[in-house]
Each structure stands twice: as C-alpha cells, then as structure tokens.
Amino acid sequence: MKNSIIESIEKIGWPRIIIGLFLASMFVIAPFVGVSVGTSISDVLVRFTFNGVLVLSLLPMVKSGCGLNFGLQLGIISGLLGAVTSIEIGITGFLGFLIAIGVSIPFAILFGIIYGLLLNRVKGDEMVVATYVGFSVVSFMNMMWLLLPYKSPDMIWGYGGTGLRTTISVEKYWFHVLNDFLSFEIGGVYVPTGGFLFFALMCLIVWIFFKSKTGTAMTATGSNPVYASSSGVNVNKMRLVSVIISSIIAAIGILVYEQGFGFIQLYMAPLYMAFPAIAALLLGGASVGKATIANVIIGTFLFQGILTMTPSVINNIIKSDMSETIRIIVSNGMIVYALTRRKKARG
Amino acid sequence: MSMSNSEKVKKFLINNTVPILFVVLLFFAIPLSGFSPEYLANEMITRLGRNSFLVLALLIPVMAGMGMNFGIVLGAMAGEIGLIFITDWGVVGINGVFLAMIISTPIAIILGFVAGLILNAAKGREMVTGFMLGFFMNGVYQLFVLYGMGNIIPINNPKILLPRGYGIRNAIDLVNIRQAFDSFIKLKIGDISIPVFSFIIIAILCIFIVWFRKTKLGQDMRAVGQDNDIAAASGIAVKRTRILSIVISTVLACYGQIIFLQNIGTMNTYNSHEQVGTFAVAAILIGGASVAKANISNVFIGVVLFHMTFIVSPRAGKELVGQAQIGEHFRVFVSYAVIAISLALYAWRRQAAKNREIKAVLDEQNEAIENRGGSQ
Numbered sequence: 050m051k052n053s054i055i056e057s058i059e060k061i062g063w064p065r066i067i068i069g070l071f072l073a074s075m076f077v078i079a080p081f082v083g084v085s086v087g088t089s090i091s092d093v094l095v096r097f098t099f100n101g102v103l104v105l106s107l108l109p110m111v112k113s114g115c116g117l118n119f120g121l122q123l124g125i126i127s128g129l130l131g132a133v134t135s136i137e138i139g140i141t142g143f144l145g146f147l148i149a150i151g152v153s154i155p156f157a158i159l160f161g162i163i164y165g166l167l168l169n170r171v172k173g174d175e176m177v178v179a180t181y182v183g184f185s186v187v188s189f190m191n192m193m194w195l196l197l198p199y200k201s202p203d204m205i206w207g208y209g210g211t212g213l214r215t216t217i218s219v220e221k222y223w224f225h226v227l228n229d230f231l232s233f234e235i236g237g238v239y240v241p242t243g244g245f246l247f248f249a250l251m252c253l254i255v256w257i258f259f260k261s262k263t264g265t266a267m268t269a270t271g272s273n274p275v276y277a278s279s280s281g282v283n284v285n286k287m288r289l290v291s292v293i294i295s296s297i298i299a300a301i302g303i304l305v306y307e308q309g310f311g312f313i314q315l316y317m318a319p320l321y322m323a324f325p326a327i328a329a330l331l332l333g334g335a336s337v338g339k340a341t342i343a344n345v346i347i348g349t350f351l352f353q354g355i356l357t358m359t360p361s362v363i364n365n366i367i368k369s370d371m372s373e374t375i376r377i378i379v380s381n382g383m384i385v386y387a388l389t390r391r392k393k394a395r396g
Numbered sequence: 397m398s399m400s401n402s403e404k405v406k407k408f409l410i411n412n413t414v415p416i417l418f419v420v421l422l423f424f425a426i427p428l429s430g431f432s433p434e435y436l437a438n439e440m441i442t443r444l445g446r447n448s449f450l451v452l453a454l455l456i457p458v459m460a461g462m463g464m465n466f467g468i469v470l471g472a473m474a475g476e477i478g479l480i481f482i483t484d485w486g487v488v489g490i491n492g493v494f495l496a497m498i499i500s501t502p503i504a505i506i507l508g509f510v511a512g513l514i515l516n517a518a519k520g521r522e523m524v525t526g527f528m529l530g531f532f533m534n535g536v537y538q539l540f541v542l543y544g545m546g547n548i549i550p551i552n553n554p555k556i557l558l559p560r561g562y563g564i565r566n567a568i569d570l571v572n573i574r575q576a577f578d579s580f581i582k583l584k585i586g587d588i589s590i591p592v593f594s595f596i597i598i599a600i601l602c603i604f605i606v607w608f609r610k611t612k613l614g615q616d617m618r619a620v621g622q623d624n625d626i627a628a629a630s631g632i633a634v635k636r637t638r639i640l641s642i643v644i645s646t647v648l649a650c651y652g653q654i655i656f657l658q659n660i661g662t663m664n665t666y667n668s669h670e671q672v673g674t675f676a677v678a679a680i681l682i683g684g685a686s687v688a689k690a691n692i693s694n695v696f697i698g699v700v701l702f703h704m705t706f707i708v709s710p711r712a713g714k715e716l717v718g719q720a721q722i723g724e725h726f727r728v729f730v731s732y733a734v735i736a737i738s739l740a741l742y743a744w745r746r747q748a749a750k751n752r753e754i755k756a757v758l759d760e761q762n763e764a765i766e767n768r769g770g771s772q
C-alpha cells in the first residue's frame with residue numbers, strides 16, 4: 050500500500066504535486082481574501098491561450114533529442130519580423146494576423162536551418178550553446194530594429210525619430226482576433242474559445258505529424274540515435290527538421306501571444322522568453338529527453354495558474370508583491386531540477 | 397617533435413582566433429572613437445583593478461573540467477550580502493571591506509557547496525545548469541534580501557531599508573567603503589592613477605593560483621579535468637574534488653564582487669550580480685581561453701580587450717552610423733556572441749575529434765576482419 054502511494058507519487062512527479070497542491074490552495078484561499086474566483090479562472094484560461102503554442106513549440110526538439118530549446122528566441126524573432134511587417138502592410142483583422150504568420154514562416158525556416166545545422170555540430174552541448182545563440186540573436190536584432198526601414202507611424206519613435214519602438218500596440222490591427230472568436234461568458238467566467246480552438250488545432254497538427262513516418266523517425270532519433278541510425282534514419286536530418294518545426298511553431302506562438310497581450314515587444318523583451326516556456330513544459334512532467342502534448346497542456350495550465358494566482362492572493366494576504374520572486378524561484382528551480390535528473394528513460 | 401615556422405604561425409593563429417579578431421576590431425574602433433590615449437589608459441587600469449579578480453575566479457573549475465562556471469553569480473550574491481551588513485553597521489574604510497569579506501566567506505562556502513552538489517548531479521551539462529542555478533538563486537536572494545532583511549534578519553539603518561520597514565532598497569550607497577582598496581596605497585603617474593593595493597591583491601591571487609596548480613589538490617583537479625574515470629581509478633575522490641573546485645571559485649567570486657563594488661561605489665541590490673557570470677566568461681573567452689583550457693594570461697588579455705571594446709564601441713557606433721545606441725547594442729551583442737561562438741567552436745571540435753576516433757576504431761576493425769578473411 051505504502052509502496053504503491055510512493056510509486057504513484059514518483060510517477061506524477063514531486064514538482065507537479067507540490068505546484069498542483071499550491072495552486073489548488075490558492076483557489077481555495079482566494080474567496081476568503083476577496084479575490085474573485087470567476088475572474089481568476091478567466092485570467093488563467095486567457096493566459097493559457099496566450100502561452101500554450103510557445104510551450105508546444107518546444108516539443109519537436111525534445112522529441113528528436115536536441116533537448117530543451119534554450120534558443121527559442123530565434124523562432125520568436127521570426128514571429129516578431131512577421132508581426133511588424135504585417136503592421137507595416139497595414140491590413141487589419143484576421144487577415145492581418147495570417148499575413149504576420151505567412152511572413153514569419155520563411156524567416157523561421159531560414160533561422161531554423163542555420164540554427165539546426167549548428168546544433169548538429171555541438172551534440173551534447175546543445176543547451177548551453179543555444180542559450181547564448183538566443184541571446185546573441187536578440188541583441189543583434191536590437192540593432193536591426195533601429196536600422197530596418199519600417200515606416201508605419203504606429204511603430205516608429207515619434208517626433209521624426211528613427212527605428213522601431215520598444216512596444217508596439219496591435220490594438221488597431223489584430224488585437225484578440227483569436228481570443229474573441231466565438232468567445233462567451235458563463236457564470237462570470239470568460240472563455241476565449243477561438244484561442245482554445247487555435248491551440249487545439251496546433252496540437253492536432255503536431256500530434257498528426259508525430260504519427261507520420263517522419264514523425265516516428267524523429268521520435269526514434271531522440272530515444273536512441275544509434276539504433277535509429279542503424280535502421281536507416283538520417284539522424285542529423287531528423288534533428289534539423291525538428292529544429293525548423295520548433296522555430297515555425299515558436300514564431301506562430303509569439304504571434305498568438307501578441308494578439309492576446311495586445312503588444313509587440315521588441316528589443317530586450319524576448320531575451321528571457323525561453324525560460325518560462327521551458328519551465329512550463331517541465332512542470333507538465335516533461336524531462337530533458339522526453340515530452341508529450343499532455344505535458345504541454347498540463348504544464349501551461351499549472352504555470353499560468355501560479356502566475357495568475359500568486360500576485361492576487363499573496364498580495365492580499367501579506368500586502369506586498371512577492372509574485373515576481375515566487376515566479377523566479379519556481380520557473381528557474383524547475384529547470385535546474387530537470388537538468389539534474391539522470392536520463393533514465395533511455396533505451 | 398619540431399615544427400616549421402609556418403606551422404607554428406598557423407597553430408598560433410588557430411588557437412588565438414578570438415583575441416586576434418578583437419585586436420583587429422579595436423584597431424579600427426579606437427581611432428574612430430576619438431578617445432585620448434591617456435583617457436583609455438586610465439580607464440583600462442581602473443577596469444583591470446576592478447574586474448580581474450572576478451575573472452580569475454573562473455580558472456579553477458576549468459582545471460577540474462567543469463567548463464565556464466556561470467555559477468560565480470552565487471559568489472557575487474554572497475559578497476553583496478556581506479556589503480549590506482557592513483553598511484548597516486556603518487563600518488568604514490578598508491576594515492569595512494575586510495569585514496564584508498569575512499562575513500560573506502561562510503555564505504559563499506555554503507552556496508559553493510550546494511552548487512557543487514547540483515553540478516555533480518548534472519554532470520555533462522554543468523554550464524547550462526550553473527547558468528540556470530544563477531537565475532534560481534537570484535530568486536532565493538530576493539526572498540532573503542527583499543523580504544527577510546529587516547524582518548527576520550535585523551537591519552536597522554533606515555538609509556538602506558525600504559520605507560515599509562523591511563527589505564533592502566534598490567540601490568545602496570557604499571560611501572563608507574568607496575574605493576577603500578583602490579586608494580589605500582595611491583600612486584599617480586602623470587594623469588593616470590593606479591590602484592596599487594587592488595593590484596597587490598590580484599597579484600597575490602595569481603601567485604595562489606600558480607601555487608595551487610602544484611599542490612596535491614590542484615594535481616587531482618587536473619587529473620579529474622583530463623578524465624573522470626582514470627582519475628577515479630587512481631584513487632581520486634572525483635565528486636569531492638569537483639565540489640571543492642566550485643567552492644573555491646565561489647569564494648573567489650565573492651571577494652571579486654566586493655572588490656568590484658568598492659570601486660564602483662554604489663550597489664544595485666538586485667541587479668549588480670546579474671551579469672557577473674556572462675561578462676566574466678565573455679572576458680576570459682575573448683582572452684583566448686576555451687572551455688577546457690584557461691590560464692592567467694587569458695584573464696588579463698581578455699579583460700583589456702573586452703573592456704576596451706566596451707569603452708569605445710558606443711562612440712565608434714555614433715561616428716559610424718550616427719547613433720550611439722547602435723554601439724551600446726553592439727557591445728551587448730559582442731559579449732553574447734563571443735560566448736556563443738567560443739562554446740560552439742569548442743563543442744564542434746570535440747565532436748569532430750570524437751567522430752574521428754570512432755572512425756579510426758571502425759577502420760581498424762574492418763581491417764582486422766579483412767585480414768582474417770584473407771588468411772582463411
């Protein structure tokens with residue numbers, strides 16, 4: 050009996066249990082400290098739809114054995130290029146959003162190829178190299194945002210300044226195009242149906258892909274590269290494809306984030322964006338070498354739940370904002386924990 | 397084995413690609429910036445005194461084969477905690493600096509020990525783990541300093557406490573110990589002032605490192621760095637040795653941060669340590685070090701080249717494209733890119749060497765099979 054409890058705890062994983070209980074207790078305490086549960090649930094749902102696709106983008110690379118994508122910023126930068134180009138063109142609504150996606154995909158493919166070729170040459174050290182490649186690209190783009198010839202007055206610095214602003218509002222363009230689609234309210238809870246549908250669609254595409262021949266080969270590459278190679282799979286090619294797919298999904302992911310959040314954030318904003326996404330995936334039960342779509346969904350929900358609930362509940366209890374500190378400890382602690390786990394799942 | 401001169405030159409160029417690139421870059425950027433030689437010399441001497449100690453803290457983990465210790469951020473935090481206490485108590489001058497070092501040493505030892513344990517568990521990916529550990533401990537540091545101090549830990553000086561009664565302010569004026577080391581022994585040559593005492597401390601550390609390499613522990617570390625299995629087979633406690641290398645590095649980084657901050661004179665309580673790891677690693681790599689090999693000369697060459705780039709690039713950027721901001725972004729880009737490129741090149745070379753090894757073994761086997769086939 051005792052063993053079976055310990056076994057099931059091991060199976061679910063300590064971090065998930067602790068965070069799950071913490072989140073549940075937050076929801077229990079919320080009404081007593083004057084925080085509306087309905088609003089809180091709405092916030093969690095909305096934030097889930099912002100961030101889900103970004104977390105999903107990590108999946109292909111974990112599956113192919115490239116590890117956690119600490120260079121998520123490359124995909125994000127492609128998305129940002131799509132976003133500012135779409136606004137420059139000036140088409141509003143869903144079409145504008147599609148244009149942003151359309152423009153960002155070629156960039157994501159290009160960056161993905163270069164990044165993937167690099168990662169194939171640094172096997173075993175992918176994560177630390179990727180971290181600094183991501184940082185380099187973000188800081189390189191800092192210069193580009195100033196120099197690229199964008200002209201739309203909604204985006205450039207006012208008073209005859211040159212270069213793009215640090216934050217650009219998408220309010221006039223494609224704000225909430227996904228989230229407001231078929232959205233409804235039930236018992237004080239706002240449900241962003243469109244956001245969920247889009248996320249579900251992306252998950253479905255990824256799921257179907259991993260059922261395909263290429264997808265199966267990719268999974269084989271990740272779980273045992275030597276075996277995959279001897280059964281005729283081109284390991285390097287599979288890894289490259291996974292990096293490209295990850296970058297494309299990340300580009301779409303940041304666009305989904307922006308349509309929900311309402312702003313395009315340039316310059317240093319994307320610098321640390323890889324960490325929360327990685328933490329969410331790990332919180333969902335993934336490890337450095339293994340991840341599933343269920344991990345993505347559970348992880349995003351738990352992580353966004355914590356981010357939403359701690360500021361409102363904790364602030365009301367101790368009258369000071371500890372949420373930022375808690376966020377830093379939870380997300381980075383989760384990543385450190387995952388990095389110290391041995392690769393048991395191999396073979 | 398004798399090498400011809402051209403081979404020697406080629407080898408030198410390959411081994412020192414990064415520093416040479418920076419020398420070339422500076423060759424163009426310094427005249428563009430228009431700074432006077434006196435100004436640059438002054439800045440360089442200040443920055444050597446300020447930063448070298450921190451960068452030297454990276455050397456010992458490299459010896460033990462643990463790569464660049466991004467976890468020196470932990471040591472920096474320990475040093476800052478010491479500085480908060482002495483500022484609270486109002487200890488002045490060089491005594492204050494030494495007291496800060498004494499207070500923060502046990503904290504740095506504990507943090508280094510914990511970091512060592514974690515890095516042992518994450519063998520093979522020490523660098524990314526150390527890097528993430530810095531971020532994680534930053535959260536713990538915030539919890540301690542922003543919520544614990546003045547609350548659980550007694551802090552009484554209202555100048556450093558937040559108005560709400562607990563938690564330390566964003567910026568602390570280190571007026572009590574400002575440049576206490578630098579101006580302890582003053583020397584001025586022309587317009588150039590030299591922080592003699594800081595350089596003496598740095599020299600002592602260099603001597604310590606040279607001596608340390610020859611001790612039993614130093615030898616053990618090098619053996620561990622060469623090959624874990626062989627080291628273990630020859631009776632070296634591999635895990636313990638690795639932990640010790642991180643403890644030493646963390647304690648040195650703690651002193652390094654104190655020396656750094658006494659020179660700067662103000663402390664950003666929650667940001668001063670953030671970039672310590674990145675900047676120190678960038679500097680030593682620019683100085684020609686690699687993940688597996690770093691020595692004292694890499695530290696000084698690196699600090700000079702890295703900080704020269706830092707000083708001149710905003711002005712050079714302004715002259716070149718009319719925007720100082722471009723130069724600012726450029727120097728941030730340079731520090732990240734240099735780390736990315738150096739780490740990638742190292743991993744690349746290692747992978748290529750491994751592939752060659754595997755191929756050699758396979759060839760040998762094939763040959764053996766063929767020979768056997770021939771004899772039958």
